[in-house]
Amino acid sequence: MKLLVTGGAGYIGSVVTRMLLDHGHQVTVLDDLRTGHREALAPEATHVDLPVHEAARVLTPDAGYDGVLHFAALIAAGESMIRPELYWHTNTVGSIALIDAVRAARVPRMVFSSTAAVYGNPTELPIPETAVKAPTSTYGATKLAVDMALTSEAIAHDLAAVSLRYFNVAGAYLRDGLAIGERHAPETHLIPIALDVAAGRREKLQLFGDDYPTVDGTCVRDYIHVEDLARAHLLALDAATPGRHRIYNLGNGNGFTNRQVVDVVREVTGHPVPVEVAPRREGDPAELVASSALARDELGWTPAKPTLHDMVGDAWTFYRAHVAGQPS
Numbered sequence: 001m002k003l004l005v006t007g008g009a010g011y012i013g014s015v016v017t018r019m020l021l022d023h024g025h026q027v028t029v030l031d032d033l034r035t036g037h038r039e040a041l042a043p044e045a046t047h048v049d050l051p052v053h054e055a056a057r058v059l060t061p062d063a064g065y066d067g068v069l070h071f072a073a074l075i076a077a078g079e080s081m082i083r084p085e086l087y088w089h090t091n092t093v094g095s096i097a098l099i100d101a102v103r104a105a106r107v108p109r110m111v112f113s114s115t116a117a118v119y120g121n122p123t124e125l126p127i128p129e130t131a132v133k134a135p136t137s138t139y140g141a142t143k144l145a146v147d148m149a150l151t152s153e154a155i156a157h158d159l160a161a162v163s164l165r166y167f168n169v170a171g172a173y174l175r176d177g178l179a180i181g182e183r184h185a186p187e188t189h190l191i192p193i194a195l196d197v198a199a200g201r202r203e204k205l206q207l208f209g210d211d212y213p214t215v216d217g218t219c220v221r222d223y224i225h226v227e228d229l230a231r232a233h234l235l236a237l238d239a240a241t242p243g244r245h246r247i248y249n250l251g252n253g254n255g256f257t258n259r260q261v262v263d264v265v266r267e268v269t270g271h272p273v274p275v276e277v278a279p280r281r282e283g284d285p286a287e288l289v290a291s292s293a294l295a296r297d298e299l300g301w302t303p304a305k306p307t308l309h310d311m312v313g314d315a316w317t318f319y320r321a322h323v324a325g326q327p328s
């Protein structure tokens, strides 16, 4: 297929781009590098340096794209509470512009990076796709709005749409000397920050809140290996059906508290990770654990690396090769 990947210079988009190319697809990456990295761009993909709001310049009616995979977004739930306007403009307005371009160019399918953050504090665990959607962060709300727009678009204009609701993505894609991993600047995610502390690049990890209603008072998250997540995108492209908006949660169904995650980082790296309890971070739900039964049944998705040890181990391999020597 001829595919447009927005956000293909970012963590997840660059792993999916690599896999798409390895499966023989032709890929154009649209990414203005606002948070991504030029080095993460796959050499075999064409790169277009444009904001997603201007996707119509690439998705022209005669360009012949078979599909769009839309990763480009701002992703930090905490920041979205401080700068909500930035998140609405980038994530929602940008996605609506992209959907408009998809319609005008008659692109038949679109896969969207949605998130567990659409559910807010869940009323049932593990969370099925049908659970109440009540985001606690602006980030989650900006993504839920796009999910809803895709439902309308599929029904009214026959788009084959798929939203993949990722839970917490971790690990790195390691193949024959190639390593693609997580390198956000500034980093906000728990595992890469804990690795920074283990490597001695940060003094300590701040644990945001220890008074949540969980086993040890810290938040619970469900981690998914980036390689397993990437594979679900290839399955989603095949399963996309005109006139339908399919929605799948992607996680492993196991919850880990933030303290348990830090323990695994200590074990895997063999280094101490000093922690300090800090106030809660605005917008964080207490517990997010996925039911991915639908993805398993309908997409035939089976995670190959479901353990946190695998994810932290691969993230640590990437970290030592590509992050440890860089300036903080």
Ligand SMILES: NC(=O)c1ccc[n+]([C@@H]2O[C@H](COP(=O)([O-])OP(=O)(O)OC[C@H]3O[C@@H](n4cnc5c(N)ncnc54)[C@H](O)[C@@H]3O)[C@@H](O)[C@H]2O)c1
Residues within 6 Å of the ligand: 006, 007, 008, 009, 010, 011, 012, 013, 030, 031, 032, 033, 034, 035, 036, 037, 050, 051, 052, 053, 070, 071, 072, 073, 074, 075, 090, 094, 113, 114, 115, 116, 165, 166, 167, 168, 169, 170, 184
């Ligand atoms: N990382 C996670 O745990 C996680 C979990 C759930 C959902 N997601 C979603 O997955 C997607 C990818 O996340 P990631 O961790 O790879 O993020 P990332 O920050 O590493 O990558 C995002 C990429 O999009 C680009 N980008 C952002 N806004 C853009 C715009 N307006 N125009 C053009 N390019 C733009 C950035 O330059 C970057 O390369 C996001 O949509 C995110 O919301 C991520």
Ligand SMILES: O=c1ccn([C@@H]2O[C@H](COP(=O)(O)OP(=O)(O)O[C@H]3O[C@H](CO)[C@@H](O)[C@H](O)[C@H]3O)[C@@H](O)[C@H]2O)c(=O)[nH]1
Residues within 6 Å of the ligand: 075, 076, 077, 078, 114, 115, 116, 117, 166, 167, 168, 169, 188, 189, 190, 191, 193, 205, 206, 207, 208, 209, 219, 220, 221, 258, 281, 284, 288
């Ligand atoms: O220095 C830190 C960083 C994080 N946390 C906590 O660790 C947990 C996980 O946080 P983080 O790694 O930032 O991920 P989330 O906020 O859960 O969000 C991620 O996972 C969501 C899906 O669950 C995605 O939608 C988001 O894009 C992605 O950033 C939360 O309780 C945070 O408060 C800390 O205590 N200290």
